[in-house]
Amino acid sequence: MIELSQLTFGYGKQKLFDNITLSLKPGHIYGLLGMNGAGKSTLLKNIAGLVFPWSGTCTVNGVSAAKRLPSFLQELFFVPEEIYLPALTATKFADSTGHFYPKFDNKQFIQTLADFDVPADRPLTKLSYGQQKKVLIAFGLATNTSLLIMDEPTNGLDIPSKAQFRKVVASALTDDRCIVISTHQVRDLDNLIDTVVVLHNQQIVLNQSLDEIVEKVNFETIPANSTNYLYAEENISGLNAITQKTEGSYTKVDMELLFNAIITNNKTLTDALNQTNHEQHV
Structure with missing residues (x-):
């Protein structure tokens, strides 16, 4: 097209x-x-x-x-x-x-x-x-x-x-x-x-696609003292975070969080997103 x-x-x-x-x-x-x-x-x-x-x-x-x-x-x-x-x-x-x-x-x-x-x-x-x-x-x-x-x-x-x-x-x-x-x-x-x-x-x-993104990372709320994330923003109950994909877990894409992470030049996240499925499973 x-x-x-x-x-x-x-x-x-x-x-x-x-x-x-x-x-x-x-x-x-x-x-x-x-x-x-x-x-x-x-x-x-x-x-x-x-x-x-x-x-x-x-x-x-x-x-x-x-x-x-x-x-x-x-x-x-x-x-x-x-x-x-x-x-x-x-x-x-x-x-x-x-x-x-x-x-x-x-x-x-x-x-x-x-x-x-x-x-x-x-x-x-x-x-x-x-x-x-x-x-x-x-x-x-x-x-x-x-x-x-x-x-x-x-x-x-x-x-x-x-x-x-x-x-x-x-x-x-x-x-x-x-x-x-x-x-x-x-x-x-x-x-x-x-x-x-x-x-x-x-x-x-x-x-x-959103489907590709959720195959590579998770979007979740985690405790405020957590450090295991690719990107996070504070909220009243902890952190809104983008985390490494775990097997069998699927979450809805938080586009605002994703966008904010990308425009902060978060290389760790962009590298994770730009991995192919083959690279992820090697």
Whole structure:
């Protein structure tokens, strides 16, 4: 689906990525995590062909993203962080824009608006920022493009809307669709994504499924005086910790804890995560 090979990019003299290689496949919901300023939005723009790499390549379905061919654009929808919508109702917006996407499903669009509790007959410019965001998310889901990219989509959404967002996005995934969601609000993607991609220090430092991660480390609460951990943070009952995998134990990935550990440049943890299963069992 998406292949980045030795991609280097920056603005002016500021380099954001240095020889990044990344492969994303259909049938997955990827969570692109990184600190503010790490370049998450810029990486998504490279994938969408909105900016061009200094060197290296970015292809989507075997086609260079930078060429922005009509066949490429028909299979891509990008929900940016900052949105600007016309003074149309959601229904009129779908009528004027949906035909650019061959698999656009108007019934799905209207149903998702209803799920989000957003009126379809009010001018978009009269809606709150959060409601406008929901309209664009609903439209993106209804395009049924093979690639859907969303940049900080939960910004502006209240807590109930974030829960509904996770539900409708999960239901829109198919075996031939790839969904990439960037955020710095890590917990917003809990119970939604199946693969974590972390951008840090100009590199992709992690690209693994949650299933792969729990095969390598545990996430657990341990006593405050414990020292046997890869990374830990204090809580009222001890330590939230990432520990070495023990045979027969399986725990849920704590993505916020995982992300915090990685951005502290915890080499012991990243080495453990980047081990292959073969290396672990040798």
